[in-house]
Amino acid sequence: MRQDRTDGASLKKGNVTRIYKLIYRQGTLSKPEIAYQLGISLPTVMQNVKILQENGLIEENGVLDSTGGRKAVALSCVKNARTALGMDITQNHVSLVLVNLYGEILFRTREKIEFEDTVDYAKKLGAALTRFVTELKAEPKTILGLGVSVPGILSNDRQILVDSHILQIKNIRCANLVKFCSYPSLFCNDANAAGTAELWNREALGSCVYLSLSDSVGGAIILENKLFQGENQRGGEFGHITIERGGRRCYCGKKGCLDAYCSASVLSGLTNGNLADFFRLLRQGDPKITAAWDDYLDYLATAVNNLRMSFDCSVILGGYVGAQMEDYIADLRARAAGLNPFEDDGNYIKVCGYRTEAAAVGAALMHVSPFIDQIC
Numbered sequence: 001m002r003q004d005r006t007d008g009a010s011l012k013k014g015n016v017t018r019i020y021k022l023i024y025r026q027g028t029l030s031k032p033e034i035a036y037q038l039g040i041s042l043p044t045v046m047q048n049v050k051i052l053q054e055n056g057l058i059e060e061n062g063v064l065d066s067t068g069g070r071k072a073v074a075l076s077c078v079k080n081a082r083t084a085l086g087m088d089i090t091q092n093h094v095s096l097v098l099v100n101l102y103g104e105i106l107f108r109t110r111e112k113i114e115f116e117d118t119v120d121y122a123k124k125l126g127a128a129l130t131r132f133v134t135e136l137k138a139e140p141k142t143i144l145g146l147g148v149s150v151p152g153i154l155s156n157d158r159q160i161l162v163d164s165h166i167l168q169i170k171n172i173r174c175a176n177l178v179k180f181c182s183y184p185s186l187f188c189n190d191a192n193a194a195g196t197a198e199l200w201n202r203e204a205l206g207s208c209v210y211l212s213l214s215d216s217v218g219g220a221i222i223l224e225n226k227l228f229q230g231e232n233q234r235g236g237e238f239g240h241i242t243i244e245r246g247g248r249r250c251y252c253g254k255k256g257c258l259d260a261y262c263s264a265s266v267l268s269g270l271t272n273g274n275l276a277d278f279f280r281l282l283r284q285g286d287p288k289i290t291a292a293w294d295d296y297l298d299y300l301a302t303a304v305n306n307l308r309m310s311f312d313c314s315v316i317l318g319g320y321v322g323a324q325m326e327d328y329i330a331d332l333r334a335r336a337a338g339l340n341p342f343e344d345d346g347n348y349i350k351v352c353g354y355r356t357e358a359a360a361v362g363a364a365l366m367h368v369s370p371f372i373d374q375i376c
């Protein structure tokens, strides 16, 4: 008897989650459509929808056209029923976002806080977060937690920041960073977080490779909607793919790494560290800048083609340069297609959807994902 009750309860719980996820993915659905798509009875759907409505997770949202009979009530998810905080730590700044269950940014801020491995720095992070939450008047009960993205390699259990060249630290405990933040915290690599954010609203892709072109080059490999991190959490460290044997010196000490050819600083280094100035001069047809961009695009096309040959999935360009790529994507696609023995176009190359704060959003989504997977 007891066994039967347990099975019944878990089945019921499973149906609530299945129904929620179906509505989440499809936007709006009627009860008969839910019953049809999941192969469960209409009374079961009604019972579970009631639970979701009582918990404020779904709502009635107009009517749907039907082929005959009464119009069906449309159900959709309450996007802001829960929220999550994301924090992106960089060398000189901290970005904070509050996202809803669809990964949409509700609020964001960016503060200049220079990284240092001290208790004082952790206090500044805590104070910035408290200010942010206080100002946006978020309902604390709805906040699922804090996701923190860091520019470096984490241990397999994501508790230790093993190595960050940018922050010039090795082996620090992640928990020390959030000592003064009063939310359950999870950590991830910044490029992995950004890649996760990019794929979140493009579920149809399923798999993608994300190439982050900021002041350093990084990336993420997402296979069938799961982040692939490899044996040492270094999957997607595309910055250190060797692109030119014996080539330019990389910050890592080796020669010929992609980072030395395709980081944003390769471009901004020509305009006193100002990337916007680089693109302004490029649009004006400055000969030196145009030549540098031509060189940059050739190396980028080579790298992107190598990724396509390795993973056979979409390549999303992000980071500071990725955010500027819309006007140049046709050129890049043509160059990459010229290297590809199987395809005549480079339409698999895509520009990032988040122009800024992708890493902070991806970090926040680490709390959203398990919530959706286990809704009640």
Ligand SMILES: [Zn+2]
Residues within 6 Å of the ligand: 239, 240, 250, 251, 252, 253, 254, 257, 259
């Ligand atoms: Zn390198």
